[in-house]
Amino acid sequence: MEAVTLKDIAKALNLSTSTVSRALRDSYEINENTKKLVAEYAQKVNYRPNPIALSLKENKSRAIGVIVPEIANNFFSQAINGIEDEAYSRGYHVVICQSHESLEREKENLRHLFERRVDGILISLSGNTTDIVHILEYSESNFAVVFFDRVPDSDRFHKVVADNFLGAFAATEYLIKQGKKRIAHITSPLTLSITKERLEGYKKALEKHGIAVDNQLIKYCGFDPEEAKAAVNEIIDYQNPDAFFTCSDRLALHCYEAFQNRKNELSNETQFFGFTNLNVSHLFSPKLSTVVQPAYEMGTRAAKILLDQLESKRKVKDFEKIVLETYLKIS
Amino acid sequence: MEAVTLKDIAKALNLSTSTVSRALRDSYEINENTKKLVAEYAQKVNYRPNPIALSLKENKSRAIGVIVPEIANNFFSQAINGIEDEAYSRGYHVVICQSHESLEREKENLRHLFERRVDGILISLSGNTTDIVHILEYSESNFAVVFFDRVPDSDRFHKVVADNFLGAFAATEYLIKQGKKRIAHITSPLTLSITKERLEGYKKALEKHGIAVDNQLIKYCGFDPEEAKAAVNEIIDYQNPDAFFTCSDRLALHCYEAFQNRKNELSNETQFFGFTNLNVSHLFSPKLSTVVQPAYEMGTRAAKILLDQLESKRKVKDFEKIVLETYLKIS
DNA sequence: TTAATTTATGCAATCGTTTTCAGGTTAGGG
DNA sequence: CCCTAACCTGAAAACGATTGCATAAATTAA
Incomplete structure (x- = not known):
């Protein structure tokens, strides 16, 4: 299983490496018989061009x-x-x-x-x-x-x-149609493109249905789990929402930790929506609906x-x- | 930001590529002044050896x-x-x-x-x-x-x-100490090393505590979700167990689908254990305990x-x- | 003074491939 | 019999780096 080179083939067949190279690339300059000979031998010894040599050349x-x-x-x-x-x-x-x-x-x-x-x-x-x-x-x-x-x-x-705007819009509208009025939005830092677009979708859906945007219900969280928990706690303390819309796999998980801590303060009717591709969201308790991206x-x-x-x-x-x-x- | 080669440096400094190469590798053959000169210039033009050329050589x-x-x-x-x-x-x-x-x-x-x-x-x-x-x-x-x-x-x-035997043993023993007597074991095909070792741990724990191994409670499942669901259904039909021990991330998920379908037949006391590194298992309903491997x-x-x-x-x-x-x- | 040694550098081969250029053979037309 | 074209084939350079060997100059030893 040692690597075979063009030179090996050339030596074995008494040809030059250039001829072998051309034969394998089916060059018009090479005699059909030679081509066949080379092709068969190359096949037999399982010749594979060295990709590193090719990389260097090209x-x-x-x-x-x-x-x-x-x-x-x-x-x-x-x-x-x-x-x-x-x-x-x-x-x-x-x-x-x-x-x-x-x-x-x-x-x-x-x-x-x-x-x-x-x-x-x-x-x-x-x-x-x-x-x-x-x-x-x-x-x-x-x-x-x-x-x-x-x-x-x-x-x-x-x-x-992904169409972040429309995804967030649809999720928010779904919650509104379920009768939710105080929908919290927990999202990533505003530096990310996805944050802005999803936020926009959330706001537009509220506006469309005549619900005022309450900035106290919107929280931007970095990547420390504690930030997400603090955000959830602040929101619950401020005004217990009837729905939460979290905007990433990661945030959904961190927030759930907080939800579990304050389980008895949350109504059974509270709904949870995430913008995630978690393949286990349907197994969660409380239930988590999601906006799924075609990842x-x-x-x-x-x-x-x-x-x-x-x-x-x-x-x-x-x-x-x-x-x-x-x-x-x-x- | 075009890639600089040894040759470029050599030309610029009026040296040969070999000298430059040796200077950079701090060879004893090269004059200190030359070395310094080369090192400084290389630094200045941000020279990086071409890894592909090195690969070819070595x-x-x-x-x-x-x-x-x-x-x-x-x-x-x-x-x-x-x-x-x-x-x-x-x-x-x-x-x-x-x-x-x-x-x-x-x-x-x-x-x-x-x-x-x-x-x-x-x-x-x-x-x-x-x-x-x-x-x-x-x-x-x-x-x-x-x-x-x-x-x-x-x-x-x-x-x-991982110590699959001991992990499975500990999980099974934990369930037994919780008072469980009919513990189902849903696992991967026996071709896998992990399957055999975990199965052994499960059996040894039962034996140690004087519980007979019931082969009807052991199921080997391939990678089709339906197999796992069928296994769960067969086990529940055969004899409703008081605990399930599933042996991979994947199986835990597939089995949960089946559990949810037959939720009302399962007692609230039924316990679930997995051999998985799922980072969300604590959010599941019903709850899933796990044997965690130091992945x-x-x-x-x-x-x-x-x-x-x-x-x-x-x-x-x-x-x-x-x-x-x-x-x-x-x- | 000459030979030997040290010091510093360059040449050229190497890794495996492609490709340009040049050379050689054969056949056919005049 | 010569010239040209068509057809094959091979030598050599190139990609970027390393390294054994050669060589030049400078120094030391005899």
């Missing part, structure tokens, strides 16, 4: 990088499944990095991937990333970047996102755009923004 | 492969975190593949990683893998393999596992063994089996 690695805040999160792991399926089917490697919601880690990941010469990256920004100068810096080389889910304002990049598809679409760009020769000038629909999963 | 990629059944599973994603931390800190890349519990996919992943010239792999076997000839084949090259969690019988490999540590330990082996020159002859302790998380 100055491409046929690997792409992915930077996400966390793997241990259903949304991101599903998105990664999509990315991998698309990439592998096109002969690319995928290198996954986690920023753990830290800008510093995000920068390190970026540097690491760049030095490793990945051909491009897919990234969903960390919760502490407020600008993207560290990314612009790299994208000036011929290093393709596609954003998904958590995207920057800049219109100099391709982006793939897998988001992954395949983002990967497809990146790979298409890598494989096209000309520089892209107009950048796409793809918006995918969400759906409600009522528990 | 016939190593400084990348390792990981094959797991699923990423979207808390146990595996935590293990991957451990693997990545260890690998990145030592300058290695990690390429993650999923077998999706299919032997075919596992073989494909293996071939893919091998062709991509990863230096070694970490693998947790798919649920449909009954022998490891496909792995032996590769390990004959100088291609290091370390197993974790789901390991084969062979003693020709390094392995890192992160399993990842770091396995990666450490693999990398140590890769970096040591001599062939390893005696293979380690590391067994890590589990703990109970009671909900």
Whole structure:
């Protein structure tokens, strides 16, 4: 099972490496008999071109990088499944990095991937990333970047996102139609694109149904579990809401800890809605309905755009923004 | 931000590439002044050696492969975190593949990683893998393999596992001490190492406390959700147990679907135990206690063994089996 | 003075592949 | 019999880095 090289084949067949190389790539310059001979022998010894040598020659690695805040999160792991399926089917490697919601880690990941010469990256920004100068810096080389889910304002990049506005709007409207009037909204820091869009959906639904937006019912939480618990406690103390709408996998979980602590103060009628891809939300108590994002598809679409760009020769000038629909999963 | 090569530096400084190379590696042959000059210039232009060129030269990629059944599973994603931390800190890349519990996919992943010239792999076997000839084949090259969690019988490999026997024993004993007498055990196919060990722990605990093992209360389920549901239904029909002990993240979830369907036939006293790293088990209804494996540590330990082996020159002859302790998380 | 040694540097091969350029053979047309 | 075209094939350079060997200059020893 030692690796066979072109040179080995050439020696065995008494040809030059160039002839063997051409024969295998089915060049018109090579005699049919020679081609057949080479092809058969290569097959027999199970020849595989050395991808590292190819990378060196072509100055491409046929690997792409992915930077996400966390793997241990259903949304991101599903998105990664999509990315991998698309990439592998096109002969690319995928290198996954986690920023753990830290800008510093995000920068390190970026540097690491760049030095490793990945051909491009897919990234969903960390919760502490407020600008993207560290990314612009790299994208000036011929290093393709596609954003998904958590995207920057800049219109100099391709982006793939869920329809956060409509998802939040639909969830809020559902709660209103269930007769809820005091709907709390617990969400991520406003630096994230998804936060703003979901907040907008929440507000618009309230407005549409003539319910005043109460800023006391809206809380922005960072990534410390205690923040989420404090937010829940403050809201319950302020005015016991009849519904909670939490805006990420993570927040839903942290808030649930708090709900359990103050269980007896919550009415049985209180409803819970999340913006998550948790595949176990229907097993929770109290029940958790969710806005589900097409995570897998988001992954395949983002990967497809990146790979298409890598494989096209000309520089892209107009950048796409793809918006995918969400759906409600009522528990 | 274009990549600088040794040649660029050599040209700029009017030296040969060999001198530059040696200067950067602080060779004793090079004049101190020259070294300083080169080091400063390299720093200035932010020179980074091309890892692909190095790989080609050294016939190593400084990348390792990981094959797991699923990423979207808390146990595996935590293990991957451990693997990545260890690998990145030592300058290695990690390429993650999923077998999706299919032997075919596992073989494909293996071939893919091998062709991509990863230096070694970490693998947790798919649920449909009954022998490891496909792995032996590769390990004959100088291609290091370390197993974790789901390991084969062979003693020709390094392995890192949880103490499945003791974990299952402790969980079963806990249930018995809670007064449970009819404890159902729903588990994976017997082909998996973890299945046998956990089953053994379950049986030994029953024996110790003088409870007869009832084979009707033991079910082996493949990876189709319907199998798990059928198993639950059969057990309830046969004899309503006072406790269920399910043996994986996946099975716990599938079984819960069935529990919810037959909720009113189950007593409030029925207890549920899983062998899982679900980080949300305490939010479930009915409550789910779990045997938790040190997934992160399993990842770091396995990666450490693999990398140590890769970096040591001599062939390893005696293979380690590391067994890590589990703990109970009671909900 | 000459030979030997040290010091500092460069040349060239190597890893595996592709590709440009050039060379050689054969056949056919004049 | 010569010229050209068509058809095959091989040598060599290139990608970026490392390293054994050669070489030049400078220093020391005899």
